[in-house]
Amino acid sequence: MAYSITAGGRVYQFADLRTLMAKASPRRSGDELAGIAAATMEERVAAQMALADLPLTTFLNDSLIPYEQDEVTRLIIDSHDAAAFAPISALTVGGLRDYLLGYDCDSSRLTALAPGITPEMAAAVSKIMRNQDLILVASKCSVITRFRTTIGLPGRLATRLQPNHPTDDPAGVAATVLDGLLYGNGDAVIGINPASDNISAVNRLLVMLDEVIHHYAIPTQSCVLTHVTTQIEAMRRGAPVDLVFQSIAGTEAANRGFGVTLALLAEAREAALALKRGTVGNNVMYFETGQGSALSANAHHGVDQQTCETRAYAVARHFQPLLVNTVVGFIGPEYLYDGKQIIRAGLEDHFCGKLLGLPMGCDICYTNHAEADQDDMDTLLTLLGAAGVNFIMGIPGSDDVMLNYQTTSFHDALYVRQLLGRQPAPEFAAWLAQQGIMDERSRIQVGEQLPLLFANALNRLGSPGHHGGGKAA
């Protein structure tokens, strides 16, 4: 079905819904690369006006990617909750924006609404929202998940401690884990991106993190971010898997590019649930996403990258994850060209995910071939903190020495906690206080004296017979 509108004295025609959505998207290099972006600024606003007039029910009847061709579309349609949708069923996209901004639309109402909203509705409304709208509405959403910590409570901000090392060397990983813990990071997960997907190497990292978490009685969970099939194999061999990780996308074909299907994800979740390793809850999945992945896999069906991204959240939602992380600036300038585009995309992803009921975090990041820098990341970090992001990354000095990109540092987490008065997850905050690492105002306490447990670990580094010496040894 075609859509048309008169704007600036001109009639604009849009051949179908996906064309309208693509043209209404705020400018980004990925949509331009795909050849689906608005040709002029006026055409973009015209598309936004046409989109604003569209009844929300349109999205239930007109699939951007055909139901018969795509299991993600089938999941979206088949799992739509008509009762939850009822309060907004008579609204247009523009009406939904106004509704979401209303004083009456509070946290409990948004929670009740989430199963009635499809990814396409969320993407559509985000396209006609300014950054402040994305921040305000997201800040009203509450999504709380649990494993060994409780993530997403009001006034809290968690971090993934990301102790990556270029060769997965245990001493090198341990060094970063210790640094991160002493800077109060690691309550969302201690999650390693391994340099190799060698099964035994992955298993060794899983065992190592499990032993550290138990030895120091740290209320947190671990994850080794390798392909889901490798994690299933590791679990089959008896490895201590807390969270199952997988990168996901918003189309069946893009997921095939990642080597996953909904059935495979379900199998992995069942295997992790069977291990019963959570203490305060059983959200066992950790998903990562990012705008541009479908186009990168040539699997976007002419749908704009922000809408594809939001469809990935339908996949995530189905598996009740502990954490969903949009890795916003990792993909590179072909998809998000500069700081402005990365900031906008990060706010959109966080908003759309929260609106759909997901525990959204953000890898606030950029690569060295993008037109972005630390100032841009500070801006996005501050805005996402204000928007109530559930978790961010924490690495030493913003420099990931394995993945070769820049994300938020341990210090960045302290900054945003201090600025906005956010605490770590309650279980982890109690542990930090007990160890003398952080006080109740989220201020780091560690000075010249290390907490006793950790002082012992450092002493071992100097003791004979312990091969802690790495590269320089």
Add this chain to the structure above:
Amino acid sequence: MIDQPDLTDPVITNPWGMLRRLTPARVALGRAGGSLPTRPQLDFQLAHARARDAVLLPLDFSALGAELAANGMASLNLESAASDRASYLRRPDQGRRLSTTSLARLAHHRGRFDLAVVVVDGLSSLAISSHVVPMLLALQPLVEQAGWQVAPLALVANGRVAVGDQVALALGARMAMVLIGERPGLSSPDSLGIYLTYNPQPDTADSGRNCLSNIHANGMSYTQAAMRCDYLLREALRRGLTGVDLKDDSDPDVGVVGANFLLPGR
């Protein structure tokens, strides 16, 4: 009344500086309040400035060709459909295809090969100029021992990983091995990656490849990378596949230099 200057250092240093021996990561930076002190802040800015400059540095292909020749390796110079660095960065589709002239050139070298080795500048010319020759020399004896038929070595300017599929197809090789400069990091602007693809096709998905990354001075050594490549190549050619169904099950302990000091009795 003027306040006396406060002579205490506002920077709180970390007593775990010895951990820097164990990782190239920026650990034990200290803090001013909870924030990054001035010195590491500016160190970071310098590293970022250098990495930005490195992305734009072109690879000297004639010098590389000469160095390869001096080591007994003849090579073919090719280019992708991306005509310059700017279009390379914005148009990944062009970087995945050969230019028409390069494709035509390969037709003269078509044969029946087990392996096509393709060197691609990618995002780090420094990775190629620093590591490709020693990496190929480390691989050479393993390839010779296995008795594989290897196609003429191809060098591609402004290319992405998938350009190797097209090269291997045009040369008539069952398998593509792409050596490519990875995105430059602040601590490793010269990181080399190797991608292995069995039966490369124009529509090969990334899940159909196996990857070794972080080959550089602080990362995987040439020997480790060569051993892993050897394992994966043998398994790929034996089983007729690469990608998520081919797991690297080779000896995992190669390259482990330090133990986890966080636990007692290790």
